[in-house]
Amino acid sequence: MQIGCHISIGKGLEKAANQALELGANAFQVFTKNPRGLRPKKVDVKDAAKGVALCRENNIAVVCHTPYITNLSTPKEDLQEVTIRSIVEDLHIAEAYGAIGAVVHCGKHVGEGEEYGLKRMIETLDLILEQYDGPTKLLLENTAGQGTELGLDPKTLMDIRNATKYPEKIGFCFDTCHAFAAGQWNEETFEDFLQIMEETGYLENIEVIHFNDSKVPFDSRKDRHEKIGQGEIGEKALQKFLQAKKLSHLPFILETPVAKEEEYKEEILYLHDLRA
C-alpha cells in the first residue's frame, strides 16, 4: 500500500523524493508553487526529470497541490482570470513532476449563493481544462464546508464533474478530516458512507486520499488537521479507511501537523501497523 506525506519542494523534486525514501514514504505530495501566493514558477526541468526517475525506480506516487488563494467560484473577473492562469500552470508543473494529479479545493461562493457558486465553478473548470490536454488530472478536493465553501459531499462533487465539458480530465482527492468536519462520516457511518461514495460513482474517480485526523468535532465545518489517532475522528474510525479493500489501491497522504518533516517517519510506521 502507498502511504506517505506532504513534503517540501523548496529544494527541488529530487530532494523531495530522497526525503520520501528517508521517511519510508512510497507516496508524497508537494506544492506546485508557494501555497500563499500565485507568482508564476519556472520548473527546473533537469531536477524534475531526476526526481521523476527516482520516483519511478522506487515505485513512489507523486501528488501535487495547488495554492490556496485561487477560487474556482469567484464572482470577480480578475481573480477568475488569475485562478485560471495559475491552475493551468499548476497542471503543467504537476505533469513535469510526473504527478497523478493536481489537487485543487472546491470554490467558495463568497455570499453569492450556492447555485451561483456551483455554476461559476463549472464555468471556471471548463475555461481551465480547455487549455490543458496532458495526462495529469485536476483533482477536486472535498471541503470541510468552512464559510462559503462548496463541494462537501460525493453527490455534489460528481454533479460538478459531470456538468463540465471535460469530466474525463477531473478526478477527486478525498480528505478524511474535511469529510468528518462536514458531517459526512464518522466511525458509526463509515460503511454507509463508503456505499454512497460507490453508488454516486465518486469512489471510482478518487485518485488520492488525504489522510488526516480532525482537531474539531464532527460536523463543525472547520478545517483543522490533527495527527492520526490524536483527534476527534480517532484511531478506530480511521483504521476503517486503511483496511477498506475498495481503497487499498490509492495513495494515502498525511497532511497532519508536524514541527519537522522527520516526524512523519513515525506516523507512517504507525499507519502500516494500524492497517495490519
Ligand SMILES: [Zn+2]
Ligand atoms: Zn487535504
Ligand SMILES: [Zn+2]
Ligand atoms: Zn484541510
